[in-house]
Amino acid sequence: MIKIYNSLTKTIEEFVPIKENEVSMYVCGPTVYDSMHVGNSRPVIFFDTVARFFRYLGYKVTYVSNYTDIDDKIIARAIKEGVSESEISERYISEITETIRRLNCLPLDKTPRVTETIPEIIAFIEKLVACGAAYVVDGDVYFDVEKVADYGVLSGQTTNNLISGARIDPDEKKRNPLDFNLWKRTTEGRRWHSPWGEGRPGWHTECVVMVESIFAGKIDIHGGGNDLKFPHHDNEIAQSLCLHSHPIANYWMHNGMIDFSGDKMSKSLGNYVLANDLLDAITYPVYRLMILNVPYRQPLAFREELIRQAEKEYQKIYRSFVGAVRALELSETGVTAETNEVIEEEKSRFIAAMKDDFNTANALTAIQGLVKEANTLIRGGAANLGFLKRTTEVLKELLWVLGIEIEIKPLTAEDKSMVAAYYKAREEKDYRLSDQLRAIIIEKGIIL
Helix, strand or coil, rough: CEEEEECCCCCCCCCCCEEEEEEEEEEEEEECCCCCCCCHHHHHHHHHHHHHHHHHCCCCEEEEEEEECCCCCCCCCCHHHHCCCHHHHHHHHHHHHHHHHHCCCCCCCCCCCCCHHHHHHHHHHHHHHCCCCEEECCCCCCCCCHHHCCCCCCCCHHHHHHHHCCCCCCCCCCCCCCEEEEEEEEECCCEECCCCCCCECHHHHHHHHHHHHHHHCCCCEEEEHHHHHHHHHHHHHHHHHHHHHHEEEEEEEEEEEECCCEEECCCCCCCCEEEHHHHHHHCCHHHHHHCCCCCCCCEEEEHHHHHHHHHHHHHHHHHHHHHHHHHCCCCCCCCCCCCHHHHHHHHHHHHHHHEECCCCHHHHHHHHHHHHHHHHHHHHHHHHHHHHHHHHHHHHHHHHCCCCCCCCCCCHHHHHHHHEEEEEHHCCCCCHHHHHHHHHHHHCCCCC
């Protein structure tokens, strides 16, 4: 049984998919006006891991995440650089796509763009206007939050509290401070023809329409960062409740934020680190371990020691895995995988941790247990090769769930002879010969 903390009900619930053995999942993607920072990358890595785990268990997963490629920030960037909005959005979609690849995330099933969904967005807004849930003022279209009895259900805030905290613009045409823009009449930037005049869509209506366009109904999981609960996700839910009488998804999942020097990491504060810059400094497995070492709903304090801890942990995993693979390669006879109680216990512990609201921190404890067992088996010599082979198989498949794939170039027959001679020289304490062979092994790029 998989258990998920549902942000909508604020309880841990058993995961029951809409369709048996299938998972439909949508995660809000980036607004493409700048490079991805480490904070943006946390949901990318976490929800990739969620999708991987479901696939590992045999589910058919449809995982979708969008690109918001029209927005005030994109327009402002385009004006600043003297280029078109399309040039800005294409530049950062290309860059962010490459960043996601560098993080070793699996390809998404779909990556819809707002600019490719304009007809569907307009049709959706027309339906909201027709049913009285939205109103038109001078070419702008607003959603009427009074039409939703449970407005703010996700964030858990009452309408009165939200109104008291709202900033009221004296030039606003809204009936209620909480009413939000579905269609914005504008003469600035990229715009489209609509029944209400030229303009562009409001942010909060874009994702709900893309979900509907792709999945044609309620989905299993909708995800994103905690900062999206209000107003973005509350506003998505409000629109869906009005038109479809459901909150878009059965399970809403939100990851905690990353803070930097005591503050939430954000571009507006200027206290952020670009994902590509960090990837240039460390390997992607270390990056992923840094993110996954902290349970996803907790805030993650970005500190140098967190990176060093992840580096140390990955080196232990890497050295153990490589040592096991080489021991198996150098064996003179074919090895059949054999299991033992320790291997299966650690595998079961990993799966149980992931089934418990995707507790990657506890899952990594099971990985450490497998590493310890592999090291013990390597020291035990030839008698343990069957167990060692099974350990490497399990370690490889569980690391895949976490998005970590260790690729080792196989040894040639010549390499095997040389490595065997190196180990024999060390065993016989022929240090001169072992040093000579070691130098050749390093020159050839063979990893032991």
